[in-house]
Amino acid sequence: MSREQYQIPTGSQQTFAAGGSNTVATSTNREFETGIMHYTCGDCAARVPLEKGAAIRCQKCGARVLYKERTKRMVQFEAR
């Protein structure tokens, strides 16, 4: 499977067993299934929820520049 192919995140990939038996999974699922995406206003930095097809506009200040938020997918790094 290609790395770029999109997957719906299903919590953290990091799992490890305790004493060889029970697995532990840290799960933090987000408001992903609701269809509402959040953007950041380029003017007032407010968090703007947008539905599909809604006008691209900040509800607070009316600015038309919205930034995409950082990916919600976990990114793994080596601490080196």
Added chain:
Amino acid sequence: MPRKQPTEEDLERRKIVSVNAETVTDVTSTDFPGNWPGENHAWDIEKVIRDTKIEFHQNEPAEASFSLIGVDASIANAFRRIMIADIPTIAIEKVFIDNNTSVIQDEVLAHRLGLIPFTGGREGLDNFMRWLPKPKDNEPIESTYFDYNTISLELKVTCTDNPDAAPGEKDPRKLYNHGHVYAKDIVFAPVGRQVKYFAGEDAIRPVNPDILIAKLRPGQQIELSMIMHKGVGSDHAKFSPVATASYRLLPTITILQPILGRDAEKFAKCFPEGVIGLAKVTKEEAARQGSGYEGHAGELKAVVVNPMLDTVSRECLRHGEFKDKVRLGRKRDHFIFNVESTGQWESDAIFLASIAHLKEKARKLEQQVVDMVR
């Protein structure tokens, strides 16, 4: 071959590295350290035990200073290298970043986290924690993660405005909540038997809680989890248990002819404080013929008090009045170690562990030699 017994002077000379005005001589060790032609220097355990000494000058958890006397440089250097590169510690190895909207890049943040020294209960670190084994082929790396080789940590901070801040406040630490992210914000998440080994006082924690990891402004967030493994300094410096592990040779200062009066004061100033002292020439010394003190009873003379404090700057060799009156050198078999721990081990325990490690290496080598000739 006729055997000539070496004189006392010979024995003393062999132990000294000469430090002259322009040169340093007798620096090299021989192929067979401690062996001289025509003399019997067969290795003898009794002799080694008799000649080898360790004297501690300072022994605190964070820093130790001690003398290792009567061994060859190769042995002393082996201890130093083992302390730096072969004594295991735990350190953050992987960082799983869920969110990081701060100005510090993910890679840089992960690197900074890796370098933070951690500590925890000795029993758990020494006897419970083990090495992370290599996963079998086709198996994911997580398949080898168990409570006895992986420690997980979490860091979740969000910066917000502090409503209680005084108006006109400029200090970001008071103006915002979590404006600075410190090592103490890292939370230990025990798994399985870690609950038992790293409970209460023994919890896995940063040695220095006030290490600054990142700076945030309101609305910025860092949310990540980390895992730690056991490793050695030869793999990455973050695993090294020591900040410094170094040695120097004991300086020697030999006053060959008397240095008196004003000259003695000047001579003392050529050295760091406490190395050279001033003493009165006694009547007996003044009375002795050929001592150089005749007729100088009651005058001040220079005496060596504590050569260990000397930095061997050779300043005294620059002045004509001390020509041929003093000889500087270093003792070849007296190593003054300085070991500074990063906090996971006690500094003296690092040295003891290095001895055990060298022993273990020697045992393995012996076995391999035995296998080789079989």
